Amino acid sequence: MLKILIPTLMLLPMIWMTSAKWLWPTTLLHSLMIALTSLYWLKNLSETGWSTLNMYMATDSLSIPLLILTCWLLPLMILASQNHLSTEPINRQRMYITLLTSLQMFLILAFSATEIIMFYIMFEATLIPTLFLITRWGNQTERLNAGTYFLFYTLAGSLPLLVALLLLQNNMGTLSLLTLQYSNYFPLSTYADKLWWAGCLLAFLVKMPLYGVHLWLPKAHVEAPIAGSMILAAILLKLGGYGMMRMMIMLEPLTKELSYPFIIFALWGLVMTASICLRQTDLKSLIAYSSVGHMGLVIGGILTQTPWGFTGALILMIAHGLTSSALFCLANTNYERTHSRTMMLMRGLQMALPLMTSWWFITNLANLALPPFPNLMGELMLITSLFNWSWWTLALTGMGTLLTAAYSLYMFLMTQRGLLPTHIIALDPSHTREHLLMTLHLMPLMLLILKPSLIWGWAA
Numbered sequence: 001m002l003k004i005l006i007p008t009l010m011l012l013p014m015i016w017m018t019s020a021k022w023l024w025p026t027t028l029l030h031s032l033m034i035a036l037t038s039l040y041w042l043k044n045l046s047e048t049g050w051s052t053l054n055m056y057m058a059t060d061s062l063s064i065p066l067l068i069l070t071c072w073l074l075p076l077m078i079l080a081s082q083n084h085l086s087t088e089p090i091n092r093q094r095m096y097i098t099l100l101t102s103l104q105m106f107l108i109l110a111f112s113a114t115e116i117i118m119f120y121i122m123f124e125a126t127l128i129p130t131l132f133l134i135t136r137w138g139n140q141t142e143r144l145n146a147g148t149y150f151l152f153y154t155l156a157g158s159l160p161l162l163v164a165l166l167l168l169q170n171n172m173g174t175l176s177l178l179t180l181q182y183s184n185y186f187p188l189s190t191y192a193d194k195l196w197w198a199g200c201l202l203a204f205l206v207k208m209p210l211y212g213v214h215l216w217l218p219k220a221h222v223e224a225p226i227a228g229s230m231i232l233a234a235i236l237l238k239l240g241g242y243g244m245m246r247m248m249i250m251l252e253p254l255t256k257e258l259s260y261p262f263i264i265f266a267l268w269g270l271v272m273t274a275s276i277c278l279r280q281t282d283l284k285s286l287i288a289y290s291s292v293g294h295m296g297l298v299i300g301g302i303l304t305q306t307p308w309g310f311t312g313a314l315i316l317m318i319a320h321g322l323t324s325s326a327l328f329c330l331a332n333t334n335y336e337r338t339h340s341r342t343m344m345l346m347r348g349l350q351m352a353l354p355l356m357t358s359w360w361f362i363t364n365l366a367n368l369a370l371p372p373f374p375n376l377m378g379e380l381m382l383i384t385s386l387f388n389w390s391w392w393t394l395a396l397t398g399m400g401t402l403l404t405a406a407y408s409l410y411m412f413l414m415t416q417r418g419l420l421p422t423h424i425i426a427l428d429p430s431h432t433r434e435h436l437l438m439t440l441h442l443m444p445l446m447l448l449i450l451k452p453s454l455i456w457g458w459a460a
Helices: 002-017 020-042 063-081 090-112 116-125 127-137 143-172 191-207 216-223 226-248 252-258 260-278 283-304 307-338 354-367 374-389 393-416 432-448
Strands: none
Touching: 002 020, 002 090, 020 063, 020 090, 063 090, 063 226, 063 307, 063 432, 090 116, 090 127, 090 226, 116 127, 116 143, 116 226, 127 143, 127 216, 127 226, 143 191, 143 216, 191 226, 191 252, 216 226, 216 283, 226 283, 226 307, 252 260, 260 283, 260 374, 260 393, 283 307, 283 374, 283 393, 307 354, 307 374, 307 432, 354 393, 354 432, 374 393, 374 432
């Protein structure tokens, strides 16, 4: 664990002591080294499922893929932000990278915590750097409004979780994930117990976000700078799914009765957000709403509590993390050239930037879950688990996948095809940096399908 945590911690003095000229190359190289070192977690040789155990932290096959995704994303965020921040004073650039590094620290501690209270504290701590990123480096004036939404939705959802955890500590005498799964279940029969169940899951459902409590997400995504959008889409939403998988073990007898309305909400959200995507004019907003739809499928899979549901949820979370992050990077490359997020104003970019169009095409295919991407594998497992759980879900999931394909094609055709508008006179050519960024997003996606057992969690 310390092999990763100490180098991440040492990034901070390096950011503040490096000369301005070398700031971006050195931080990029250092964070890439951390990302490559983190791959050693994949070599999980323990028979108990837990490895790299110490007093407070451990990794298992559920947290390892998410931890590696966290480490992999930091160099990508640094690569993506370089042009965006080149005009800012050097100290602000340093501050920006410091916030990204602190986010990585909190996320590593959250995903590897064995104590649920430590997980809760780190889950909340990720709010602070993200809030700074949105409210200080966002592009439009609505960023303060978006920050308020983001903060209050997440806080209002997670306070009941704290109460629920304290109650659990009182009853069980422990909050360690290592021992909780072996403790005796207490019969949950009263109304208070049902409220306790809801309290345990509400924080994660808001974070995912479940349709109905999702309004903070499009706002936060649209107003955040590129690194904020990337980390929100790729990892902060996954904290919710990870927390749900961890808490499900303890909510055993109640879930099969109480999860019905939440599964219906999640699948209804899949259909609704896909329909909303079809009439979006704002590119980043469209990508944000598509995240809500995909996460709805993940919530449904986790709440069915079947091995297929859990495996599909984890695979889709990892695949969606890389895909939506890549989509936000592409939207940002467009924004840096046209200074607009409105799709009507940046049609026909295939004529100007043909190589970027091929990146758009590949990423869109990944988003609508075509083979050979792991997105397809995750979605198939989730749809199968939902269909086995109740055949009523077939109509909603079928409708959702159909609409997903429709809005992905709509997004591609609106931004890339057609005649170049007359107001676009001079466009910068695409840079090597941007191609490297897209390669580093899509290469892991392509490679994962060769050995998906790395990311299918407990089923392995």
